[in-house]
Amino acid sequence: MSNWKIGVFAALAVAVSVIAPGQGAESPSAAIFVDCSASGTAGANGTRDQPIRSLDSLNAIRFTPGTHIYFKRGTTCYGSFKPAAGSSGAPGAAIVVDAYGDRSLPRPVIAAGCRDTAADPRQGETESQKTPSGISPYHSLCRKDDGVVRAAAVHLLNVVHWEINALELSNDGLAEAGRVGLLVQLEDFGTGSHYRINDVYVHHVHGYLEDRPGHSMPYKATGGILFHVTRDGAGRRRPALTM
Template sequence: MFEPSGSGAPGVPVRVDAYGQGAKPRLQGGGARAAVLLENVEQWELRNLDVSNKGAAPGPQERRAGILFRLTDFGTGEHYVVDDVDVHDVNGSDHKGPDPSGGILFVVGGTATPTRFDGITVTDSTVKQVDRTGIATASSWGKRPEHPLSSAPGWAPQHRPDDPQQQGRRRRRRRHRAPARPPRARRAQRRRRVQHALGRLQRRHLGVELR
């Protein structure tokens, strides 16, 4: 298992990449939790790699991943890149979030410090023959109003309050939002539009006028 530590910095991320010519470097987990485990780090890039994690038949709770980025009570982690990486042959238990098995995973955990990823990029990569999930994010902090019985702490950031672009988009959406019509009024409006379109078609091609 490849489990490095330490973070990069904005503009100077830590980069794991191939060099020279030939096949992509192989990272094989052999049945570990992940072939590549990056925990509580940020500013990382993985490029031009071949990753697998095949071991003995997994037990019912034996989760496995090809690449696992995991933040626990970390705060906001920034800049994660996976580019031209092939992930394959990962046999793990059949679990999804908040702690899944899969190919390329970004997982948030903990209960003390609100935590999230900011800036995930996965490009030109392949995932095949993995259990259970291909590419995914999961978080123990996500709690939506429609799931009031969730055990999550209840912090689910959907936007940056200080982002002027997002604030502008929200203002434009509110300004252009028309009041909702009752279902009967919407049906009548659609019917009038259809009748109008048919009338124009018939007058143009058949010389018939609807009355």
């Protein structure tokens, strides 16, 4: 699955205050800024002047209701944005992801796959691989794999009340694997509510193209944007998902 673009609901993106979260800290209702192009780690406290500089640092923060997370336009973060356990919003106080910076620049990118890739900003190279029949082989932009398969570029696991806006996501690789672009996953969780996705461009997700022996999951569990709800054991609450 190569190119996905989704626009669903407009989402609120207003920063009401700035409170600097520390490593492994909780983030009260705040604006947190992320710029993966910034160098060094000293003083990276999440303010606009001293933004978080890696997804590992961002994933160590437990976000609280009302938090706004801003990624800088024109930059790329490598890895997976997987919020810490317990990072849920609340009714009327969703956790919102959005972009900041020069509006003439492209969306912030989260690239969960290989780093060494061919440039194809307008998808010309990818489009040229399509066949007249409409059935085309997957065309990877990777020159070299990193040896790591990440589940998703954005992975919301057992959290609720999230709004994702204005991102570009990819999860490329030379070989098929269990990859997703944006994954909302609930495991033995109950009801998940309020997931809004707006102006998110997903492309080059090299998941499974069909079911084969040895695959880690069904091919339908991979792809661009996926909501995956499961439960184990008998007598547990039936899981549900509301948008």
